[in-house]
Amino acid sequence: MIRKFALAAALTVVAGAASAQDCTAITVEDAFDLDESQINVLYDCLQEKMATGYAKEGDEIGTNYRSWAPTASRPAVAGPHGNRLLNTYANDVAAEQYLKFEEEGVEMPVGSILAKESITVSIKKKAARPGPLFIMTKVGLDEAPDTAGWLYAGLQPNGKVMKVKQSFCHDCHAGWEDQDFLGYPVEEVRLGQ
Template sequence: MNYLVKIAAVASVSVIVGAAAQAQECQVSTTDPFDLTGSDIADIYDCIGDKMVEGYSKAGDMVAKNYRNWTVTGTRHGVAGAHGNRLLLTYANDIAVEQYLKFAEDGVVMPVGARLAKESIKINKKKNAAVVGPLFLMTKLEAGASPETADWLYGGLQPNGKPMQFKQAFCHDCHVNWEDQDFMAYPLEELRVGN
């Protein structure tokens, strides 16, 4: 192999490696989450959907393994602004689902054992790619278990399956805006299942 052919061979290997890395990366056409169309979001989800559950489940968490079998409450991921401009989609467990899907605005009381799991996708501007964000969780505890959070337990798993560390107040101080809805904010109106 002469010198030039060798260079060409090396160059084409790096092109292939680059393409493979890109294929894994879930490239996006725009890095502003608010500019993504429904079809952009469908493409992103096709690329990243399986990786999300794989990541969340890495430490063996049972909710991570199961939440996709719960009821999905949105027609697709939405960008609400809160939760770091991520693309968000919420699942409700069997105990939560009937009440949650009413998207009621007054006098809501969720039953004990209700669980909501909200998966998230982050647009990484440097990588020009969609990456897995945390799985956010809310669990309704027994009456009196946590008066300062209206008996909600906030939790989260990082994309590698490890628990997120934060103070309960960090989440609740914002969710308190939806007190009449038992502190649930619900998906964007146009993306609610059944709307």
């Protein structure tokens, strides 16, 4: 009897692992070809793994960002960040201004923090997996004069801090200077407008 129970438990674990693996499978040739339902399946499958992974090393942002204001109804492919699926959260300082999604004259308050979950879609492997948590913090010009007052950071899916070259991130964000260097979620998924 114990042996049958152990075998049944082992089969359940294997089936659960296979099921988790299957929910990350993709069939498209380009991340931009994923439709809303496919994205929702991937996110449902990976969201807990992402949150747990980002928090694993005890980073304050990685542990708490999910309690912040969501800025989109679901992840979406916007193009930047390596064509990953992106889903942004804004802390209390940032939320009111960020959720306006204004295109001109934006000035985020110092203390604003944005945390952007990412899902890496591998066309070659035909699967998705958690990507980095990208973080932007408005610290002001005195602390970050070369990046318009922003500090860029990131956490790997295992919670370890990424090495981030500030100029690499800021050079891309410079394209949104009128928006205080902020990219926004694609319009179809934006919340709070």
